[in-house]
Amino acid sequence: MKLVSFRRKGELRIGSLVGNKIADLRAASAARGGPDLPGDMVEFLEMGARGLRAARAAERFATRFPEAMLPRNRVRLEAPVPCPRKLLALAGNYTSHLQEEGRRARTKREQNPRVFMKPPSTTVNRPGGTIPLTKYSRWVDWEVELGIVIGRRARDITVREAPRHIVGYTIVNDISEREFCVRRRTTTEDFDRFFDWLNGKWPDGFAPMGPCITTADEIGDPMNLAIRLAVNGKTMQDANTSGMVFSCYEIVSYISRWVTLEPGDVIATGTPAGVGKVRGIKLKDGDVVRAEIEKIGVLVNKVARR
Numbered sequence: 001m002k003l004v005s006f007r008r009k010g011e012l013r014i015g016s017l018v019g020n021k022i023a024d025l026r027a028a029s030a031a032r033g034g035p036d037l038p039g040d041m042v043e044f045l046e047m048g049a050r051g052l053r054a055a056r057a058a059e060r061f062a063t064r065f066p067e068a069m070l071p072r073n074r075v076r077l078e079a080p081v082p083c084p085r086k087l088l089a090l091a092g093n094y095t096s097h098l099q100e101e102g103r104r105a106r107t108k109r110e111q112n113p114r115v116f117m118k119p120p121s122t123t124v125n126r127p128g129g130t131i132p133l134t135k136y137s138r139w140v141d142w143e144v145e146l147g148i149v150i151g152r153r154a155r156d157i158t159v160r161e162a163p164r165h166i167v168g169y170t171i172v173n174d175i176s177e178r179e180f181c182v183r184r185r186t187t188t189e190d191f192d193r194f195f196d197w198l199n200g201k202w203p204d205g206f207a208p209m210g211p212c213i214t215t216a217d218e219i220g221d222p223m224n225l226a227i228r229l230a231v232n233g234k235t236m237q238d239a240n241t242s243g244m245v246f247s248c249y250e251i252v253s254y255i256s257r258w259v260t261l262e263p264g265d266v267i268a269t270g271t272p273a274g275v276g277k278v279r280g281i282k283l284k285d286g287d288v289v290r291a292e293i294e295k296i297g298v299l300v301n302k303v304a305r306r
Contacts, residue, residue, distance in 0.1 A: 001056060002212040002297070003168065005041050005078040008070070012078065013039045016059045017212050017297075021069040023062035025055050031068070032061040041081045041213075042264035045151050045167060052151075052167070052215070078126045079209035080170050081149060086265040087120040087207060088255065089145070089174055093270025094243045100273040105245075113246045113254050116198060118174075118207050120266075125301065127210035131175055132203070133285060133305040138179035140283040140303070143271035144229035144237050144291040146222065147172040148248050149213050154261040162249035165261065168213040169222055169248075171299045172268040173229070173291045175206035178277045208291070208301045209266070219295055222248045226294040227272060231287055237274030241293075244269060 002017035008024070014037065015022040026037045035054045038044050044051050062068045091114040092098050095105040125131065133140060151167025177200035185192070219225070222241060229237040246254070251269060255261060276282055283289070287303040 001052075001059065001215045001218065003041070003055070003080060003215065004210075004212045005080050005082055006075045007078060008075050011039065012082070014041055014044050015070070016055065017072070018059065018063060018069065020072050022072055022075060023059045023069055025058045028058035028062040028068060029054055032058065034058060042083070042085065045263035048152060048263070076126075077128065077211055079124045080211070080213045081209065081264050081266055082124060082126075084120045084124070084264050084266045085262050086259070087118045087123065087268070088265065089116055089118060089172075089201070089268040090114060090246070090251065090270040091116060093245050094239070094272040095245060096239060096243055096273035097271055097275070100275070100278045108245060113251055115255060116201065118201050122204045123202065123207040125205045125208040127208070127299055127301070129205065129208060129301055130304045131208065131283065131289065131301050132205045133283070133303060134203070136182055137177065138181060139177065139277060141176045141178050141276040142229055142231065142236065142283065142289055143174035143176060143275060144227055144293070145172045145174050145268040145271050146225065146227060146241050146248070146293055147209065148252060148267040148269060150252070150261045150265040150267070151263055153263065154252060154256040157253055157256045159249045159253045162252040163216065165252060166216050166248070167263075168215040169219050169296060170209055170213050170266070171211075171291050171293050171296055172266065173208040173289065173299060173301065174201065174268050174271060175208065176200050177203060208299055210299050211297045214296045228292045229274065230290045231281070231283070236276070236279070237272055239272035239274075241269075243272055
């Protein structure tokens with residue numbers, strides 16, 4: 001199942017993507033006499049297995065009546081989780097990306113996952129949304145990443161338990177400002193450089209997400225998915241999720257040891273080689289960025305100066 005969030009007549013709703021059409025799950029569930037489904041994805045995911053059963057039944061009902069299916073191009077797709085409770089991300093989780101930056105690819109025993117956060121209410125961007133360039137933009141870059149979507153509360157769980165807490169997967173483009181500078185300083189220490197890197201992840205609109213959440217049962221093994229990104233039709237990143245240092249299940253288990261994961265949380269799992277900074281390319285006004293992950297779909301965003 002491919003879950004989406006969309007707006008119709010200004011109202012936020014949840015749906016399922018079936019080919020090039022969308023089933024309005026709330027309307028379909030009501031029409032078949034099923035449970036009332038919320039319009040907010042986080043609230044829906046809080047329903048757990050009951051919500052997923054109702055959504056699947058609503059999708060089956062809607063597909064029997066073509067008039068109940070909405071053409072995808074007639075609605076506005078939002079990020080599948082428009083405002084996650086937490087938007088977490090990993091740095092340096094692909095060996096290929098570490099190597100392209102001239103860093104040694106260490107073994108798992110030599111390191112822990114490097115986890116950081118992006119402000120969820122302002123960085124999350126929708127499919128087709130604008131990646132903004134502002135007066136502070138110096139070197140804006142791309143990073144296609146597999147996003148884990150949490151469907152069940154997780155606290156201090158094992159790697160073997162992790163799959164039960166994942167509802168599905170989406171695409172996240174971890175847009176990054178590589179030369180962050182809002183005001184100049186007279187000296188720079190290592191700690192300053194770290195925060196420059198971190199704050200460069202935070203500008204508004206710097207986390208395009210979508211187009212859908214493909215449920216875990218349809219993904220199968222998340223560690224064997226083709227992952228790609230192109231700018232203006234030219235391929236920049238072309239890899240497989242098998243190149244991760246820490247697997248999706250290891251990431252969820254690790255984070256749950258010190259942060260309670262909740263339904264609707266999203267974790268971006270790192271990016272493979274091919275970022276713009278290494279290539280000497282920065283995003284510019286008018287560029288079109290196309291991120292793609294096998295079994296999930298395509299996320300397209302245009303760059304524009306504000």
